Amino acid sequence: MSDYVVGIDLGGTKIYTALATLDGQVLAEVKVSTQPEKGYRAVLERMVATVEEVRRQAAREQPPLRVGLGVPGPLDPVLGVVHVAPNLGWRDMPVKRDMEALLGVPVFLDNDANLAAWGEYRFGAGQGVRHLIYLTVSTGIGGGLVLEGKIYRGASYLAGEIGHITLWPEGPRCHCGNYGCLEALASGTALAREARELVSKGKGKGILSQAGGDVAAITARTVGMAAAAGDPEAFALFQEAGRWLGIGLATLLNLLNPGVIVFGGGMMASSPFFWDRMVQEMQRRALPATASAVQLLQASLGGRSGVLGAVALALEPV
Amino acid sequence: MSDYVVGIDLGGTKIYTALATLDGQVLAEVKVSTQPEKGYRAVLERMVATVEEVRRQAAREQPPLRVGLGVPGPLDPVLGVVHVAPNLGWRDMPVKRDMEALLGVPVFLDNDANLAAWGEYRFGAGQGVRHLIYLTVSTGIGGGLVLEGKIYRGASYLAGEIGHITLWPEGPRCHCGNYGCLEALASGTALAREARELVSKGKGKGILSQAGGDVAAITARTVGMAAAAGDPEAFALFQEAGRWLGIGLATLLNLLNPGVIVFGGGMMASSPFFWDRMVQEMQRRALPATASAVQLLQASLGGRSGVLGAVALALEPV
Numbered sequence: 001m002s003d004y005v006v007g008i009d010l011g012g013t014k015i016y017t018a019l020a021t022l023d024g025q026v027l028a029e030v031k032v033s034t035q036p037e038k039g040y041r042a043v044l045e046r047m048v049a050t051v052e053e054v055r056r057q058a059a060r061e062q063p064p065l066r067v068g069l070g071v072p073g074p075l076d077p078v079l080g081v082v083h084v085a086p087n088l089g090w091r092d093m094p095v096k097r098d099m100e101a102l103l104g105v106p107v108f109l110d111n112d113a114n115l116a117a118w119g120e121y122r123f124g125a126g127q128g129v130r131h132l133i134y135l136t137v138s139t140g141i142g143g144g145l146v147l148e149g150k151i152y153r154g155a156s157y158l159a160g161e162i163g164h165i166t167l168w169p170e171g172p173r174c175h176c177g178n179y180g181c182l183e184a185l186a187s188g189t190a191l192a193r194e195a196r197e198l199v200s201k202g203k204g205k206g207i208l209s210q211a212g213g214d215v216a217a218i219t220a221r222t223v224g225m226a227a228a229a230g231d232p233e234a235f236a237l238f239q240e241a242g243r244w245l246g247i248g249l250a251t252l253l254n255l256l257n258p259g260v261i262v263f264g265g266g267m268m269a270s271s272p273f274f275w276d277r278m279v280q281e282m283q284r285r286a287l288p289a290t291a292s293a294v295q296l297l298q299a300s301l302g303g304r305s306g307v308l309g310a311v312a313l314a315l316e317p318v
Numbered sequence: 319m320s321d322y323v324v325g326i327d328l329g330g331t332k333i334y335t336a337l338a339t340l341d342g343q344v345l346a347e348v349k350v351s352t353q354p355e356k357g358y359r360a361v362l363e364r365m366v367a368t369v370e371e372v373r374r375q376a377a378r379e380q381p382p383l384r385v386g387l388g389v390p391g392p393l394d395p396v397l398g399v400v401h402v403a404p405n406l407g408w409r410d411m412p413v414k415r416d417m418e419a420l421l422g423v424p425v426f427l428d429n430d431a432n433l434a435a436w437g438e439y440r441f442g443a444g445q446g447v448r449h450l451i452y453l454t455v456s457t458g459i460g461g462g463l464v465l466e467g468k469i470y471r472g473a474s475y476l477a478g479e480i481g482h483i484t485l486w487p488e489g490p491r492c493h494c495g496n497y498g499c500l501e502a503l504a505s506g507t508a509l510a511r512e513a514r515e516l517v518s519k520g521k522g523k524g525i526l527s528q529a530g531g532d533v534a535a536i537t538a539r540t541v542g543m544a545a546a547a548g549d550p551e552a553f554a555l556f557q558e559a560g561r562w563l564g565i566g567l568a569t570l571l572n573l574l575n576p577g578v579i580v581f582g583g584g585m586m587a588s589s590p591f592f593w594d595r596m597v598q599e600m601q602r603r604a605l606p607a608t609a610s611a612v613q614l615l616q617a618s619l620g621g622r623s624g625v626l627g628a629v630a631l632a633l634e635p636v
Contacts, residue, residue, distance in 0.1 A: 074607065129473075130473070131472055131473050147465060147466075147470060148465075148466065148468070148470070150466070152465060152466070152574075153575075154449055154574055154575025154576065154608075154611075155447075155448070155449050155575050155576055155577035155611045155612070156575060156607055156608070156610075156611040157575070158575040158605065158607055158608050158611070159573065159574050159575040160573065161572040161573065161575075161605060161608070162573065164572040164605060165483075165572060165573055166565050166568055166569055166603055167484065167485075168486075168487065169485065169486065169565050176605060178568065178602075178604075179603075247484050247487050250484055250496065251483040251569065254476075254479040254482040254483060255463075255477065255478065255479065255480065255483055255573065255574075256470075256472055256477050256573075257471075257472025257473050257474060257475070257476040257477040257479075258472065258473060259473035284496075285484055285496040285497075287476065287479060287482060287494060289392065289401075289474055289476055290472075290474070290476050290479070292474075293472075293473045293474040293476070294473070
């Protein structure tokens with residue numbers, strides 16, 4: 001029997017693959033670009049090449065015992081079909097079957113947010129905390145739920161769409177079609193939208209200068225740079241995002257009473273500008289006993305949450 | 319070994335007790351008033367008397383194998399301590415220990431909303447649906463979550479406080495201290511508050527007449543009577559409550575992706591006045607794939623959801 005597994009975190013821009021022993025020790029890692037424009041088959045072959053590369057690095061002649069694979073989009077882990085992966089241009093792809101044919105070993109699928117949650121539960125900030133919510137705040141807002149020590153997937157494997165809880169029924173339109181979703185209010189995309197609106201009103205000079213004077217170049221990152229430089233308008237935008245995040249957290253607390261919420265995603269680089277405001281708003285709104293039961297932590301695996309979650313899935317498939 | 323169990327649904331006004339065989343067949347039921355004003359010990363003794371009464375009815379000499387007990391308030395099912403039960407005037411009562419001392423058999427506790435969810439999962443409308451949410455719309459709004467076929471309780475046993483998800487951050491103050499909770503917008507109490515406000519503005523004559531001309535006598539029930547009599551203002555109030563319920567459901571769907579939501583509680587008697595509006599709003603806001611995965615059902619056990627959930631808890635304690 002093989003003495004190792006492989007985890008793959010497939011993203012729109014990169015493939016991140018790790019090889020680990022059966023007790024979870026990572027022996028080799030590799031990252032390559034995804035190149036989704038080359039098509040479905042080419043992406044699968046690039047993933048297979050990363051598996052070969054980590055095997056070579058770890059000097060393993062035998063194939064892995066199992067492979068865990070995280071995909072950015074809703075999927076059916078039982079059928080092994082990816083319904084939609086917008087960043088890859090995939091629709092109803094039988095990824096499990098096709099990867100198993102290429103690799104000759106069992107492949108287990110889950111979506112990237114679930115596996116990031118699972119990675120932080122198994123190896124990271126929320127290690128062993130029975131009820132964990134992982135929240136990623138980035139261009140979008142996503143999440144994964146670990147309840148009773150297991151990934152909670154729901155009736156059609158769509159649970160954990162934390163970005164799409166409604167916080168302001170008459171708020172800005174979300175790309176999902178709804179109005180006032182958390183994602184439409186507190187994501188990096190929402191922050192950049194608010195910053196551009198400010199500029200269009202003749203304000204936000206500090207933000208604009210960080211974007212080289214180009215309104216279209218304003219992103220959450222440039223707003224973060226302005227806030228870091230002491231710009232009060234940039235800081236106010238983060239405070240407002242923090243307020244919405246806090247309102248969303250209160251709903252998560254009262255509904256799911258988690259023991260820990262782990263935060264990941266690119267916007268956490270700017271967390272000093274919104275963290276306290278977020279916590280304050282959460283405490284103001286949540287039932288005191290749910291607020292006192294939770295720990296708010298930053299992800300400790302950083303960009304490795306997903307790939308280590310894929311490793312954990314391969315170690316203990318469902 | 320005894321061949322039966324007993325379930326008790328302890329409410330602020332009545333104690334409802336049922337005796338069932340080990341395969342879940344109910345052989346005897348009894349309801350008595352709670353009389354919480356007589357104090358903690360007296361309420362326990364009234365519960366014990368109901369156990370004796372169902373034993374007598376079912377001609378059982380032996381004590382029950384186990385007793386399941388639902389209590390209206392947050393509690394610790396492991397320690398068996400009821401933290402707060404406002405309707406009973408209880409605070410930090412060691413109910414498990416005290417009931418076990420009185421009955422001489424193991425007693426298992428849970429809160430009433432969890433057990434109503436569990437009753438509908440085991441014996442009612444959501445029988446066997448792996449991921450079920452029970453929502454009770456009454457003077458308050460409460461809920462219970464059955465996830466992966468088990469009651470989901472959370473880190474400090476407070477999960478499922480569906481009435482306290484925030485839907486309108488600047489909305490009316492909720493008795494929990496937050497603003498714009500679902501309960502503050504769509505419960506019977508909220509509906510009556512809105513109706514009284516209407517009357518205070520010189521409107522709502524149809525509603526007022528159902529309350530015998532007494533503003534203070536306006537309740538969700540009198541508004542329901544007015545709506546049933548064709549009063550458009552009463553109907554509009556229910557439509558608005560339905561809209562808020564629909565927004566709340568969309569959040570539940572996107573977060574938990576349940577297979578079924580079961581509705582109970584007194585306001586369901588008026589469901590024709592808000593059900594369609596609620597469903598429409600939910601469908602407008604939820605991700606289409608979570609909306610298509612869910613069935614919305616009325617509780618099929620009516621007032622027996624809780625006591626049958628207590629029976630089910632006694633049959634299979636956690």
